Amino acid sequence: MGTVPTKFDIIVVGAGPAGSSAAYTLAKKGFDVLLVERGRVVGSKNMFGGRVYLKPLKDIYPDFEKSAPIHRWVTKERISLIHNNDITSIEFEGKEATSFITYLSQLANWMAIKAEEEGAILLTEVTVDRFEVEDGRFTGIRVGDETLKSEVIIDAEGANRLLLERSGIVAPLKPKHVALGVKEVIKLAKDEVEKHFGLDENEGLAWILMGDITGGTPGGAFIYTNKDSVSVGLVVILDEAIENIDKHIYNYVEDLRLHPLLKRYFGGGRIMEYSAHLIPEDVWGMMPPQYYYDGLLITGDAAGFLLNLGYTYRGVDFAAYSGYLAAEAVEQAYSSGGPSKENLAVYKKLIEDSFIYRQLRKFRGVHSLMKNKRLFTLYPLIMNLTARNLFLPEDESLKVLEAFKKARKGRVSWFTLLKDLFMVVRQV
Numbered sequence: 001m002g003t004v005p006t007k008f009d010i011i012v013v014g015a016g017p018a019g020s021s022a023a024y025t026l027a028k029k030g031f032d033v034l035l036v037e038r039g040r041v042v043g044s045k046n047m048f049g050g051r052v053y054l055k056p057l058k059d060i061y062p063d064f065e066k067s068a069p070i071h072r073w074v075t076k077e078r079i080s081l082i083h084n085n086d087i088t089s090i091e092f093e094g095k096e097a098t099s100f101i102t103y104l105s106q107l108a109n110w111m112a113i114k115a116e117e118e119g120a121i122l123l124t125e126v127t128v129d130r131f132e133v134e135d136g137r138f139t140g141i142r143v144g145d146e147t148l149k150s151e152v153i154i155d156a157e158g159a160n161r162l163l164l165e166r167s168g169i170v171a172p173l174k175p176k177h178v179a180l181g182v183k184e185v186i187k188l189a190k191d192e193v194e195k196h197f198g199l200d201e202n203e204g205l206a207w208i209l210m211g212d213i214t215g216g217t218p219g220g221a222f223i224y225t226n227k228d229s230v231s232v233g234l235v236v237i238l239d240e241a242i243e244n245i246d247k248h249i250y251n252y253v254e255d256l257r258l259h260p261l262l263k264r265y266f267g268g269g270r271i272m273e274y275s276a277h278l279i280p281e282d283v284w285g286m287m288p289p290q291y292y293y294d295g296l297l298i299t300g301d302a303a304g305f306l307l308n309l310g311y312t313y314r315g316v317d318f319a320a321y322s323g324y325l326a327a328e329a330v331e332q333a334y335s336s337g338g339p340s341k342e343n344l345a346v347y348k349k350l351i352e353d354s355f356i357y358r359q360l361r362k363f364r365g366v367h368s369l370m371k372n373k374r375l376f377t378l379y380p381l382i383m384n385l386t387a388r389n390l391f392l393p394e395d396e397s398l399k400v401l402e403a404f405k406k407a408r409k410g411r412v413s414w415f416t417l418l419k420d421l422f423m424v425v426r427q428v
């Protein structure tokens with residue numbers, strides 16, 4: 001860091017989607033911005049399932065589709081309930097798409113380059129140890145024995161948010177606040193991806209699976225088709241996993257990849273990459289008490305801005321948009337006289353007026369739904385038994401209701417079933 005200036009208008013910590021979009025937007029507005037990332041290269045520490053919703057990114061980067069690393073557009077959605085060697089699925093397919101599949105490492109890298117092109121200084125392999133605080137105001141970052149000063153810090157450090165913890169803003173994360181995600185990327189030829197998953201060129205599949213593949217732990221699995229590889233992984237709620245899971249989580253991914261009904265999709269592919277990461281799960285439980293402090297704005301996963309609907313995650317677009325709003329807030333604070341705490345408070349308003357907050361509030365109940373183990377064990381079993389009763393008659397065929405009743409009998413009461421159904425319909 002020897003030749004780098006020691007004072008900036010803004011220091012952004014973390015070059016994930018939140019940090020890079022903040023740095024890009026601020027640099028574009030003419031601010032003097034430093035973006036610091038602990039990874040050796042940008043993207044090396046970022047991990048996700050596979051799908052990003054386009055609109056928020058287009059709002060930030062108007063020419064997004066021209067140069068961003070888009071592998072495939074999601075034209076096919078599949079949700080499957082899995083039990084033993086049976087799978088029951090629903091599928092939606094069309095020719096339009098509002099989301100795309102990518103590698104987060106490539107997208108994060110693209111976003112950081114965009115910030116650099118606008119004039120932000122990017123430093124990689126720099127781990128911020130703590131924030132500097134003077135008279136209650138956040139005034140810079142501490143890296144080893146060096147201090148870099150700024151008018152405003154944007155915290156985009158992601159789900160672990162150790163810097164917020166060290167600053168006393170949040171308590172240490174508890175297992176109940178987060179889920180653990182693990183993923184393998186399997187290399188396949190581009191035409192094999194298309195052949196195996198029934199896709200045309202540039203088309204992609206987002207596939208969510210729930211059932212006994214997570215060993216009875218609330219969570220689910222995902223499969224995303226990249227351009228010439230497939231991402232396969234699973235997510236489990238951490239506190240439940242600690243209680244339930246009796247083998248290494250990696251083995252669950254392996255079981256998924258080798259499942260008798262799934263292995264044909266990966267046939268011939270070799271594992272290119274294995275990764276694991278935490279995901280905010282109980283976002284309202286882990287949120288910092290405020291998103292803005294004197295000299296500090298908190299964005300992305302560090303702020304708990306992630307939506308889990310069970311069948312899809314929206315973390316990247318939420319993170320990127322919160323970074324963008326942090327940049328807008330800084331600009332508005334400067335035009336109201338300077339980045340004082342009072343002026344930075346506009347960030348709260350921008351967040352609360354945005355789709356981020358509206359969506360988090362609207363789906364607030366989903367987290368409690370995710371704790372209902374019956375959704376991940378019993379109902380996949382009942383749905384698959386119903387399908388068996390319908391599609392594998394040994395003698396006389398059954399009506400749909402008869403097939404369902406036979407599968408349900410002795411497993412769950414009508415009362416519990418209807419209560420669970422009501423909760424699903426109400427929350428999701």
Ligand SMILES: Cc1cc2nc3c(=O)[nH]c(=O)nc-3n(C[C@H](O)[C@H](O)[C@H](O)COP(=O)(O)OP(=O)(O)OC[C@H]3O[C@@H](n4cnc5c(N)ncnc54)[C@H](O)[C@@H]3O)c2cc1C
Nearest residue numbers: 014016017018038048049050051128158181300301315316
């Ligand atoms: C298994 C899994 C599946 C997911 N699936 C999806 C999906 O399909 N779609 C979707 O939209 N979202 C998904 N998400 C969520 C999404 O990945 C996150 O919401 C998003 O990456 C958050 O962006 P961020 O910039 O806030 O944090 P991150 O992407 O975590 O970036 C934080 C950055 O800060 C850096 N950093 C941290 N501490 C320091 C420090 N002290 N000094 C310097 N640098 C630091 C890190 O190295 C990292 O690069 C998934 C997440 C996981 C784990």
